[in-house]
Amino acid sequence: MLSRVAWPADAPRVSVVGGAVRDALLGITHGPDIDLVVEGDAIALARVVGHDLGGRVVAHPRFGTARIDLPHGRHLDLVTARRETYARPGALPDVEPGDLLDDLTRRDFTVNAIAYVLHGEGAGGIIDPHDGRADITAERIRLLRAGAFAEDPSRVVRALRYAARLGFRMEEGTEVGARDAAPGVVLVNSRVADEAARLLAEGAAPVALAMARALGVGWPDPDERRDDRLTALVSALARPGAPAPAAWALRLGLGVRPDDAVAAALPAWSRAIAAEVRAGLARAGDLQGGMSPSQVDAVLREMPPAAQVGALVGGADVVARWWEEWRDMAPEVAGADLVAAGVAPGPGIGRALRAVRAAMLDGEVTGRGEQMALALAEAGRYR
Numbered sequence: 001m002l003s004r005v006a007w008p009a010d011a012p013r014v015s016v017v018g019g020a021v022r023d024a025l026l027g028i029t030h031g032p033d034i035d036l037v038v039e040g041d042a043i044a045l046a047r048v049v050g051h052d053l054g055g056r057v058v059a060h061p062r063f064g065t066a067r068i069d070l071p072h073g074r075h076l077d078l079v080t081a082r083r084e085t086y087a088r089p090g091a092l093p094d095v096e097p098g099d100l101l102d103d104l105t106r107r108d109f110t111v112n113a114i115a116y117v118l119h120g121e122g123a124g125g126i127i128d129p130h131d132g133r134a135d136i137t138a139e140r141i142r143l144l145r146a147g148a149f150a151e152d153p154s155r156v157v158r159a160l161r162y163a164a165r166l167g168f169r170m171e172e173g174t175e176v177g178a179r180d181a182a183p184g185v186v187l188v189n190s191r192v193a194d195e196a197a198r199l200l201a202e203g204a205a206p207v208a209l210a211m212a213r214a215l216g217v218g219w220p221d222p223d224e225r226r227d228d229r230l231t232a233l234v235s236a237l238a239r240p241g242a243p244a245p246a247a248w249a250l251r252l253g254l255g256v257r258p259d260d261a262v263a264a265a266l267p268a269w270s271r272a273i274a275a276e277v278r279a280g281l282a283r284a285g286d287l288q289g290g291m292s293p294s295q296v297d298a299v300l301r302e303m304p305p306a307a308q309v310g311a312l313v314g315g316a317d318v319v320a321r322w323w324e325e326w327r328d329m330a331p332e333v334a335g336a337d338l339v340a341a342g343v344a345p346g347p348g349i350g351r352a353l354r355a356v357r358a359a360m361l362d363g364e365v366t367g368r369g370e371q372m373a374l375a376l377a378e379a380g381r382y383r
Contacts, residue, residue, distance in 0.1 A: 005049055005118075012040025013120030014078075015100055015127070018107070021114045025136055026166070035077050037103050037115065042066055042078040049076075064097070082106070101129055108155050109162065109174075110135045110142045135171070142171040149181035156185045156217070157195040164199075164208035175215070182216035187256075187264035197266060200255065201248035206230040209255050219260035229254045229281070229313050236312045241323035243305030245273050250309060253277035273306045280310025287316035294358035297326055331356045332368040333375050341372070343379045352378035 007014065017037050023030040038045050043059045046066030050057035055068040055076075064080030083098035084106040104113040110132040117123050126133075135142050141163050149155050156178045163170055170178060187193045196219075199208050206227050213220040220226070233250055236242060252261050253274030261274045280303060287296060300308055300322050312319040333356060335349045343349060355378040359365045365374050 006052060007119040008045075008048060011045055011048075011119055012038055013100065013122075014038050014045070014118045015115040016118060017104065017115045018112050021116050021126075022111050022132070022136065024116070025114070025133060032074050033077060034075075035079065036118070037081050037100055038078055039081045039099055039120070042080040046076075046078045049078075063095070079103070100127065104129060105144065107144055108148060108158060110144055111162070111168075113144055139166070139168045140171045141168050141174060143174045143177060146173075146177070149177045152191060153181055153184045153186075153189060154191040154195040156181050156215070157192060157199055157212070160208045160211050160215075161195070161199040161202060161204075164204035164211060165202055179215050183218070185212075185217045185219075187219050187260050187266075190265040193265040196256075196264070197248055197252075197270070200251040203234075205248075205251050205255065219256050221255055221257050226255055232313045233309070236309050236320070239312070239320045239323060241327065242320075243308065243323075245277075245306045245309065246270065249273035250277050250306060253306070253310070254281070254313065276304045276306035277310035277313070280304075280307030280312075281314040282310075283307070284311045284314025284316040287311055287318055291318075293322075293326055293361040293363075296322055297358070297361055300327070326361055329357065329360060331360060331371050331375070333371045337372065338375055338379055341376060343376070348379050348381075352376075 015037050016034060018035045020030045020034050036042075042064055043061060043066045046057050046059065046068055049055075050066075050068040053068065053070060055070045057066055057068055059066045064082065066078045068076040068078070070076070081098050081100055081103040082095050083102035085094045100115060104115060104127070107113040110130045112132070113128075113130045114132040115127040117125050117127065130144055141159050143149070143155075143159075159170060159174065159178060162168065169175075185192055187196060199205055202208070209220040209230075210227065213222065230251060233247070233254060237244070237247065237250075249270040250273060252264070252266070252270060254277060256264075256274070258275075258278060261278075262271060264271060283303075287299060291299070296318050300311075300319065303311070308319055308323075331353055333353065335345075335353065338349050338352065339345055343352075352375045356365065356371050356375045359374055360371070365371050
């Protein structure tokens with residue numbers, strides 16, 4: 001994608017920074033987002049480049065940033081190089097224009113503070129003022145500067161996310177800093193909650209949660225069955241016919257302490273899914289034996305999709321069979337057939353068809369003839 005960009009001859013220096021550079025050095029695929037630092041007016045440059053690429057430009061003048069939305073879900077983020085200072089721990093940063101070195105220095109970890117110059121002075125070269133490549137080679141996450149966790153506790157969650165995803169460990173001083181900051185890493189903090197949602201969206205979330213718990217972060221569920229449940233969730237969502245609630249919200253319910261999930265500064269819908277999957281987990285035992293298919297059907301039709309997932313995670317294997325075989329089973333007989341046979345329209349028709357479906361599930365009727373006979377008999381009961 002970047003190879004298609006024809007940078008204006010007078011454009012300021014432009015560099016790829018952050019995860020895209022890190023992942024390229026690791027030889028792994030990066031996501032659809034690419035961050036570019038511009039040592040000049042990023043918005044003006046984005047408008048020129050966006051026009052050339054046929055993309056849509058969304059500018060944020062207050063922050064000196066712009067996003068170019070491209071076809072097929074790709075996008076470029078252009079940021080004016082800046083430096084940041086913090087008036088106090090936890091406060092939003094004070095920002096002013098800077099150069100590339102300033103911009104790299106404001107970042108969180110050394111592995112994310114590497115730049116590849118695309119255009120301008122040093123084009124084609126790597127700028128690595130904080131030895132991030134050495135940390136990549138050593139497979140470690142190292143804070144760029146002391147006090148970074150105090151400035152923003154969400155960085156602890158980000159460190160855990162990167163460590164789990166990449167299979168890295170925290171450098172000793174970084175781990176000590178994360179442990180010291182752990183009591184302040186709470187989900188009522190919106191920045192921490194947003195970062196936690198990103199962590200929960202990743203396949204390595206179980207590893208990250210275990211690491212967080214070991215550091216002293218309070219919200220990972222201490223239940224020793226947590227990892228097994230999160231592993232079972234992957235299998236559950238892969239079953240034929242499985243519903244598709246947001247996986248990270250399901251992990252919020254299965255991997256985070258219920259009180260913390262309820263209080264998290266996250267969208268209400270995600271907290272509702274978390275509560276539903278927990279409720280389904282608690283009901284798994286009700287579905288694990290002695291119920292006929294029609295009884296299972298009656299229970300599961302009243303449960304939200306996330307609760308169904310929770311029940312399967314909890315060991316109610318019949319849920320998977322219901323998804324694949326029973327949920328969408330429909331009689332061959334319809335209401336119009338009953339009306340044509342002389343049954344008066346009304347609620348009795350619906351009750352009759354539900355009775356037919358229950359009998360089909362339990363293997364008590366087969367074929368259209370038997371279904372019609374049962375439907376007529378049931379409809380006669382409601383006259």
